[in-house]
Amino acid sequence: MSLSIEMGWIMFKLKPSNKNLEEMLRLPKVSNYDYLLTTDKDLVEDDKINIVFKEAQTHKINRLLDLIVNGEEVFLVGHNERGQKRVEVRSIQYVETFGDDVYLVMKDYRLLTKNKLYQLEKELNDIDFIRVSKSHLVNIGKIRYIKPAINSRIELIMNNDDIVEVKRTYLKDFKETLKI
């Protein structure tokens, strides 16, 4: 069975709470959760999916969580003057349109794709891409820093140092998406 799960559904909770371990497992703070991670088998909960592990296995658990969260890899095909290339969507910084052209912006190059922005928005929404303006669809995983200005403008500094602005009309959705 393949793991194809919508993002936003999978939440992990560690019991008993251990700050160090939470940090190592990169667990966000959650109130609701589907998966219970525990080092004590007496703490398992009936209505959850329970993973019992030993502290020494932390790195294995980390990898398992990656696999569960990332699920299936999703690829997009684009091309530039060097030819065609297939990229895993999570390595895309953001998607940008110029007129009718849609570009997948990678760290240091960009690819022209045949997909339309609205199609990509629909497809990639589950993988935490978010529309921030008429011409930009941003990979949340590639935002390095959020820089709000004094007025309600917000700039996103991407991992490749590009700056993408969140337009006013998309601000509400953007805030909503950030809240887990």
Place this chain on the structure above:
Amino acid sequence: MFKEILIGLLAVISILYFIKLFRESRFNFLLRNKQKQMRVINTNVNFKRGTLVKALVPAMTIALVLLANPGVEYNKFSNTNPNVKIAEINSKSDIMSIYKDFQENIKNDGYFGRGVILEVEKETEALPEMTLDNSESMPTEKADDYSETNLQVVGVDEIDNVKTDGTFIYSISDGKVVITQAYPAEELSVYKSIKYNLEEECVEENCYSEYPSGMYVDEDYLIVVVNKNTRVNWKYYEEKKENEDDSVRNMIMPYWYGSSDTAVYVYDKEDNFELVSTFELSGNMIGTRKIGDNLFIITNEYVNYQAMEEDENLDVLPTYNIDGEEYTCGYEDLIYIEGTDPYGFTNIYGIDLDKSDVDLETILGSSSHNIYVSSSNIYTIDHRYHFFGRLEGLITDASENEELTTISKFSLNDHEVELTATGEVKGYPLNQFSMDEYKNNFRITTTTGWGENVLNRLYILDEDLTEISVVGETKEDKIGKPEERLQSTRFVGDIVYLVTFERTDPFYVFDLSDPQEPKKLGELEITGFSSYIQQIDKNHVLGIGFEADDDGRTTGLKLSVYEIDYDTVDELGLIKVEEIHKEVIGNGEGSWNWASVTYNHKDLMFNLNKGILGFPLSQTITDGKLWRHQSGFLLYDFSLEDGFKQIGYATHGVEDYNDYVYKGLYLDHNLYTISNHKIAVSPLDDVENFIKIIELVE
């Protein structure tokens, strides 16, 4: 009052600033939390370094295990390069495991893999037919002075679609090699033509066809290199399928596949162009050179892993065939450079034309499409992939890394070829002129990245392909302005000329006499750019390329002469570089020009002593209502003092995209222009006035 306002203002500003800070920290907290949930590690300013390291330790361990790829042994020959790993191959299972590891890595990294490949049988030999022999005795008169192919390296001949030996012009027309008596001009006539199986012939599962891709001519031989195509005959399978033959039905794949091989036919000039030997080499030719009596052919061929996997006893190895006798390469002759694409073999064939002997060296790796050949070594280049697999997102983006190019160096001892060194550089070379060998050192220019991240580099490697120095790695010694890519390179001894372009053409001169410390001597910024450069003499360089406006839009073709004055040094310590002559063939309103010489150096006819420079030029011209296409050979009177003066434009009067003048050459005082169906001759000083024009078609 003023004080209160000021305090009020400050308070408002502070509050606003506080709100901004609060929002900023709130947003970034949410972002980090969200990214944690997405299991993305970001090198954020807020991020605690210790945590990152702790989290990375187990991941790095896994990455190291993955990268080390246990099970493959390294070091077959004395490879001294720490960056390059060589895998030894002794059996079929070795190459199968290399393939599987690579497939696995490719899958994890999201690169393209290749589809299913169907094996097709090699063509049984079909000898070319000779036709149109309309001469009783062979002409022997020869011009004293005639064009030779414009070569990158003196003494290393390059294949071309037109050649001359002073008596005959050899050209390719409609899949035939046409031998035309060219000297004396009045006698211009077709002497002989050699026909190849251009039409596809289908025999059961396969369809065959062949096409001459180029020629060499020397004192003794005419050597024709032919591309042989074998294609799966789907009709045959369709028919079988209708007959409900299950075994065959299962074989039908949704992929269309054929193979391409290379044949070399050697004709004896003394013996009225009799075919004296035939070499059939597996793989599609990607490059060739000829040094004396030794011919080198480099081919690529796909490895049919699927078929090998299905059939335990099947071996798919490079084969060659000398006059009907077949030889196959052994597994132990194969070499694999870790990280390169193992989907195919790159074969380097050395052929002794006199002794009809072949030497073959094969590397498992097929991304090589660019070669450089000096008088004693062949250099092939390959793309090397980065693999980080599923840990990609955790450590770094595989796609975000720079391109790597591996270099394989094969030494030449007569026709014997042997891999002697491998090396690696960042970026990708543009063409054969991006590479050079001088005093045993290998020099290469590469470009990597896009947009603002473009980096152009100039590497000097020693004879073991170990880096001696590199220019362009840091901001301070960057080659070209931001966003500019290398457009042409020409190495001449201790000097290298470089052209980069985005909006204007910076032309650079570097001194490489100290390989440890290459030094920029001078630069010049002008409009347009040269895509081909050739040194005329120590102080003058010819550039051929495009003129452009200030925004970098090309507006036509351009010929330039750069003058380099090594003795005049300015206050910055740079020598004086000037564009002393410039000729622009402008596109004009609604018209455009196209010249193959901008990317194919072999289409340039240039002789400083004769004072001539010419190349084929195609034009589309409009009078505002109608479009007209014309092609011809544009000839200039050229001297360093006076620059370019147009002599004339020789056209064959054809207005057809498929029939254009594609080459011009001179024999003594006459210009010969060759189009697909005609050869015309006219005096060099009056090129538009033909002495004779002949048809090449029967």
